[in-house]
Amino acid sequence: MLFGFRILDSYSLLDHGHAAKESLSSSRKKAFDILGLGAVAVDDFIYVEHYPQPDEKARVVRRQRKCGGLTAIALVAAARLGARCAYAGVLGHDALIVVDQQRGTRNIFFDVAGFVGANVEAPASLIESCRVLLVDNFRLPGMIRAARLARRAGIPVVADFESQSGSRFPELLALTNHLILSCGFAAALTGKRSPDKALRALTGPSHEVVVITCGADGCWFWSKELSAPGHLKAFKVKAVDTTGCGDVFHGAYAFALARNLPLSERLRLASAAAGLKASSHGGPAAIPTLGKVNRFLKHELPDSSC
Numbered sequence: 001m002l003f004g005f006r007i008l009d010s011y012s013l014l015d016h017g018h019a020a021k022e023s024l025s026s027s028r029k030k031a032f033d034i035l036g037l038g039a040v041a042v043d044d045f046i047y048v049e050h051y052p053q054p055d056e057k058a059r060v061v062r063r064q065r066k067c068g069g070l071t072a073i074a075l076v077a078a079a080r081l082g083a084r085c086a087y088a089g090v091l092g093h094d095a096l097i098v099v100d101q102q103r104g105t106r107n108i109f110f111d112v113a114g115f116v117g118a119n120v121e122a123p124a125s126l127i128e129s130c131r132v133l134l135v136d137n138f139r140l141p142g143m144i145r146a147a148r149l150a151r152r153a154g155i156p157v158v159a160d161f162e163s164q165s166g167s168r169f170p171e172l173l174a175l176t177n178h179l180i181l182s183c184g185f186a187a188a189l190t191g192k193r194s195p196d197k198a199l200r201a202l203t204g205p206s207h208e209v210v211v212i213t214c215g216a217d218g219c220w221f222w223s224k225e226l227s228a229p230g231h232l233k234a235f236k237v238k239a240v241d242t243t244g245c246g247d248v249f250h251g252a253y254a255f256a257l258a259r260n261l262p263l264s265e266r267l268r269l270a271s272a273a274a275g276l277k278a279s280s281h282g283g284p285a286a287i288p289t290l291g292k293v294n295r296f297l298k299h300e301l302p303d304s305s306c
Helices: 018-029 070-081 140-152 169-174 183-190 195-202 245-258 263-278 290-299
Strands: 004-009 032-036 041-048 060-068 084-089 094-100 105-110 130-136 157-160 178-182 209-213 219-223 230-232
Touching (some): 032 070, 032 245, 060 070, 070 130, 070 245, 070 263, 070 290, 130 245, 140 157, 140 169, 157 245, 178 183, 183 195, 183 209, 195 209, 209 245, 209 263, 230 263, 245 263, 263 290
Parallel strands (some): 032 084, 041 094, 130 157
Antiparallel strands (some): 004 084, 041 060, 209 219, 219 230
């Protein structure tokens, strides 16, 4: 098993504007704005005219191979926005993704063989070198150790969970300050189908912020700073491929958190970035830059704000 370390530095790759560079300059006291641990995948996309029913055939329109994985896409999103990001861990698993051309939705088929996740031997100095730690639910022992080290160092932990992976999952859940879950997983975790009720069930002393994302229905959020939970409606976009939108939301949120933006701006930026990703094909290449997000925010407003 190999321990990998990779820097994603947007400054050498992207022109994201003077404002972003100036705002992030104070973060140079840390080596990285965001350190991610978790899943990196090679995704094979099969685009079909429509998703077939049992015993039905569907014509394949085209195929693509792209980078994927919860943590990988979140880090790419943050780097595209202007953060200095790093990934530490071992390579993840392969996934097969089928995209319905008519509806713009996708189904994911993955192979459980070879699941690895965070390396339990990642140096403590590496964990402490970032302003924000991003974790997922793969290989809990490594994630728990990293989250514990981050919390001890006063580093916020943002989580991108999609399942309860083992008996120690509640331990990692409790170590997460900024908990962002999809409405589907939030319902499975709490037994509450309503996002508002699931949100209330997830609030607790260990979390500073809890967000439940519901795609076109927007997101529900709670913070220790607020007197009551809130709801932010989604931006209106024409969705053509929703693959990775939740991960883009996480990455954009982590970027905004590293910049010390208030919660309302974190959520607006994350929602806009995820919406723009949904409106384009192209995998990581479709993730918007900060300039594109800012231009979008100037002209497009959700139906209500935080």
